[in-house]
Amino acid sequence: MAARREILGKLVLVSGSAEFLVQRTVAEWQAELSDQVADADVTHAEAAALDAGALAELTSPSLFAASRGVVIGGIDNLPDDMHGPLVAYAGAPAPDVAMLVLHPGGMKGKALLDRLRGAGVHEIKVEAPKPWKMSAWIAAESRRLGVQIEPAAADLLHRAVGDDIRALAAAVEQLCSDHPGARVDVDLVNRYYEGRAEIKTFDIAERAVAGDAAGALELLRWALGQRVALPLLTAAFAITVRRLIKLAFAPGGLSGGDLAREVGCSPAQLTRLREQTRGWDASGLATALDAVAAADAAVKGGAADPGHAMEHMVLTVTGARVGKPGR
Amino acid sequence: MPPNGQPGVWSGLVGQEPLVEALRPAVGAAQHWLDGRVDAAMTHAWLFTGPPGSGRSTAARSFAGALQCTDGGCGHCAACRQVSAGSHPDVTIVDTAGLTIGVDDVRELVLKAAMTPTVGRWSVILVQDADRLTDQAANAMLKSIEEPAARTLWLLCAPTSDDVMPTIRSRCRQVTLRTPPTRAVAAALESDGVAAALAAFAARASQGHIGRARALARDEQVRNRRREVLALPQRLRDPGDCVRAAHNVHETAKEESEAIAATLEQRELSAHADAWGTGTRGLRARGEPAALAELKRLHKSRRTRLVRDSVDRVLLDLLSAQRDVLRLQSDTHVELVNEEMRAELEGVSHRNRPVRTLRRIEALLGCREAMAANVAPLLALEQAFLRLARA
Numbered sequence: 204m205a206a207r208r209e210i211l212g213k214l215v216l217v218s219g220s221a222e223f224l225v226q227r228t229v230a231e232w233q234a235e236l237s238d239q240v241a242d243a244d245v246t247h248a249e250a251a252a253l254d255a256g257a258l259a260e261l262t263s264p265s266l267f268a269a270s271r272g273v274v275i276g277g278i279d280n281l282p283d284d285m286h287g288p289l290v291a292y293a294g295a296p297a298p299d300v301a302m303l304v305l306h307p308g309g310m311k312g313k314a315l316l317d318r319l320r321g322a323g324v325h326e327i328k329v330e331a332p333k334p335w336k337m338s339a340w341i342a343a344e345s346r347r348l349g350v351q352i353e354p355a356a357a358d359l360l361h362r363a364v365g366d367d368i369r370a371l372a373a374a375v376e377q378l379c380s381d382h383p384g385a386r387v388d389v390d391l392v393n394r395y396y397e398g399r400a401e402i403k404t405f406d407i408a409e410r411a412v413a414g415d416a417a418g419a420l421e422l423l424r425w426a427l428g429q430r431v432a433l434p435l436l437t438a439a440f441a442i443t444v445r446r447l448i449k450l451a452f453a454p455g456g457l458s459g460g461d462l463a464r465e466v467g468c469s470p471a472q473l474t475r476l477r478e479q480t481r482g483w484d485a486s487g488l489a490t491a492l493d494a495v496a497a498a499d500a501a502v503k504g505g506a507a508d509p510g511h512a513m514e515h516m517v518l519t520v521t522g523a524r525v526g527k528p529g530r
Numbered sequence: 531m532p533p534n535g536q537p538g539v540w541s542g543l544v545g546q547e548p549l550v551e552a553l554r555p556a557v558g559a560a561q562h563w564l565d566g567r568v569d570a571a572m573t574h575a576w577l578f579t580g581p582p583g584s585g586r587s588t589a590a591r592s593f594a595g596a597l598q599c600t601d602g603g604c605g606h607c608a609a610c611r612q613v614s615a616g617s618h619p620d621v622t623i624v625d626t627a628g629l630t631i632g633v634d635d636v637r638e639l640v641l642k643a644a645m646t647p648t649v650g651r652w653s654v655i656l657v658q659d660a661d662r663l664t665d666q667a668a669n670a671m672l673k674s675i676e677e678p679a680a681r682t683l684w685l686l687c688a689p690t691s692d693d694v695m696p697t698i699r700s701r702c703r704q705v706t707l708r709t710p711p712t713r714a715v716a717a718a719l720e721s722d723g724v725a726a727a728l729a730a731f732a733a734r735a736s737q738g739h740i741g742r743a744r745a746l747a748r749d750e751q752v753r754n755r756r757r758e759v760l761a762l763p764q765r766l767r768d769p770g771d772c773v774r775a776a777h778n779v780h781e782t783a784k785e786e787s788e789a790i791a792a793t794l795e796q797r798e799l800s801a802h803a804d805a806w807g808t809g810t811r812g813l814r815a816r817g818e819p820a821a822l823a824e825l826k827r828l829h830k831s832r833r834t835r836l837v838r839d840s841v842d843r844v845l846l847d848l849l850s851a852q853r854d855v856l857r858l859q860s861d862t863h864v865e866l867v868n869e870e871m872r873a874e875l876e877g878v879s880h881r882n883r884p885v886r887t888l889r890r891i892e893a894l895l896g897c898r899e900a901m902a903a904n905v906a907p908l909l910a911l912e913q914a915f916l917r918l919a920r921a
Contacts, residue, residue, distance in 0.1 A: 441908075441909050441912075445912070448769045448772075449773055452768045452769055452771070452773075453770065454770075486920075492769070493917070496905060496910060499909055504903065
């Protein structure tokens with residue numbers, strides 16, 4: 204919210220499910236309000252408990268401050284009989300009141316949203332970026348803080364920290380406050396996050412089915428060091444091997460979307476999967492899935508050393524391949 | 531006398547004549563206790579064991595009824611009827627739909643166990659799935675089971691005595707139900723109005739599990755599903771078949787349990803909303819979110835259990851066919867569980883050697899063990915089917 208704009212006498216709608224971003228929007232709005240009005244008094248209310256009296260009270264002048272801010276959360280839970288009064292207020296807001304209403308997205312309370320939009324309310328949409336747009340979001344986030352980040356560095360940061368935008372925002376903020384005005388590159392990100400790369404369980408499984416025992420074991424060691432929940436790892440292996448079996452022994456005559464549905468992946472993944480099935484035969488796949496099931500029992504309390512059970516699983520899976528290692 | 535031969539309050543039991551005879555002296559002795567005489571034929575803690583579906587909890591309930599009844603279990607007085615309906619104020623029935631009975635539940639029971647009966651002769655606490663007690667819960671129970679209040683009785687039920695902790699076991703007197711003979715189960719079904727041939731089939735196919743026998747006799751869909759399951763092993767030619775078969779069994783199990791769970795959950799959630807006054811305007815009562823979270827946790831645990839139970843029934847049916855094959859391989863003159871598939875099973879028994887049958891049985895038993903060890907049901911099924919195909 205770079206541009207300074209009129210905030211008093213306005214109703215602003217914040218919609219979206221990304222809790223962290225909503226909170227940040229609220230905080231920025233509050234900061235802006237106190238910038239404009241020295242002694243603004245901000246009240247928070249939950250829409251579910253709102254009735255006509257409460258709304259009137261919230262929007263009437265405060266005894267202690269000339270102007271006031273009102274934040275109403277969860278308007279998807281606003282009682283039906285309050286829809287009218289709120290929309291009416293949106294059409295004619297009190298001149299010395301700044302109001303922010305929050306809607307968590309989704310279909311609930313959609314009718315009210317549409318009526319508010321119809322009343323010409325300013326809307327700020329806050330949605331968590333999709334995983335494939337995360338790097339762009341990181342770049343935008345750093346620009347906001349006056350720092351340039353290289354695309355490769357943004358990618359690396361995303362991989363290291365994961366999809367949690369709260370954690371990502373904190374990471375970006377730290378980088379930017381430590382290096383104001385700098386250009387963040389891969390080396391800098393590495394200096395902060397080396398070794399913390401979040402190990403994706405599927406990476407291990409995919410390396411194992413590709414026959415890359417050394418690579419899979421190396422990643423596994425990291426995962427064990429990171430205390431990744433091992434049932435997630437066996438589940439990733441189960442899904443990976445299961446897909447190979449389903450693809451290798453798919454009923455004849457299927458292709459494209461039908462085949463993808465049968466296998467349980469997206470059509471785009473099929474090519475990659477087909478490559479993976481090279482080097483596998485029926486007996487090897489059966490051995491691999493058997494080993495995964497045994498490992499699942501082991502990590503759920505059957506083994507004294509789950510770490511060893513995991514290594515054993517990785518080696519059995521890679522050893523069950525008949526072809527030369529891929530990649 | 532009722533058609534299945536058990537009089538009065540015992541009429542719900544099928545094929546358990548020896549057990550009833552064994553418990554009768556205890557009922558008499560309980561009267562002596564009330565009169566102030568010590569009689570060793572009665573004791574204050576009982577453990578009912580027996581195979582699933584043999585009627586452990588029915589037996590325990592009948593016993594409780596016989597003890598509450600002034601006439602030793604007439605079956606028609608108010609006390610007998612209340613106990614069998616589960617509404618007797620002095621008979622607390624613990625019936626878990628979830629995976630375990632926790633320590634908090636048991637602490638409440640222990641409090642109850644310290645009270646004198648209100649209208650009945652005894653205060654009875656009946657734990658239907660004592661095998662689902664957590665260790666902590668079982669420990670909390672020990673003291674009370676060893677020396678309960680003068681008029682309190684504990685009745686525990688579990689499949690085998692190994693399913694409860696040794697410390698619990700040693701404090702109970704154990705009574706064991708037998709697997710009800712096929713003839714008794716068939717007779718019980720016939721007395722419910724099931725045609726003789728169908729009753730005989732259901733009794734055999736259920737392998738002495740009375741609830742399952744009733745379902746098989748009553749519901750054609752259950753019979754069809756069983757037939758499909760038994761046809762499965764013939765179709766496992768390559769790993770793809772195995773994975774798809776496992777997928778189908780798992781999906782059906784999920785659908786079955788979804789149907790049951792959804793109805794129960796809806797009822798419980800609306801009861802919860804009524805009790806806490808949620809869904810209306812106003813403040814949420816303190817403690818409501820916690821109670822709701824607890825309820826949701828129970829729902830999740832019950833769904834897990836329902837899926838597992840359903841998969842387990844499939845495994846038992848598959849096992850029955852492999853056992854039949856093994857029987858045929860060793861002695862051709864025995865009655866089979868799957869008599870109607872005799873020709874087919876004989877074919878299988880001639881084509882294969884017993885060692886192969888044994889390996890298949892091992893694969894199925896291994897799957898049951900894996901599921902008990904919390905392995906994901908789909909993965910456990912895939913493993914079992916792959917092993918079946920490779921055996």
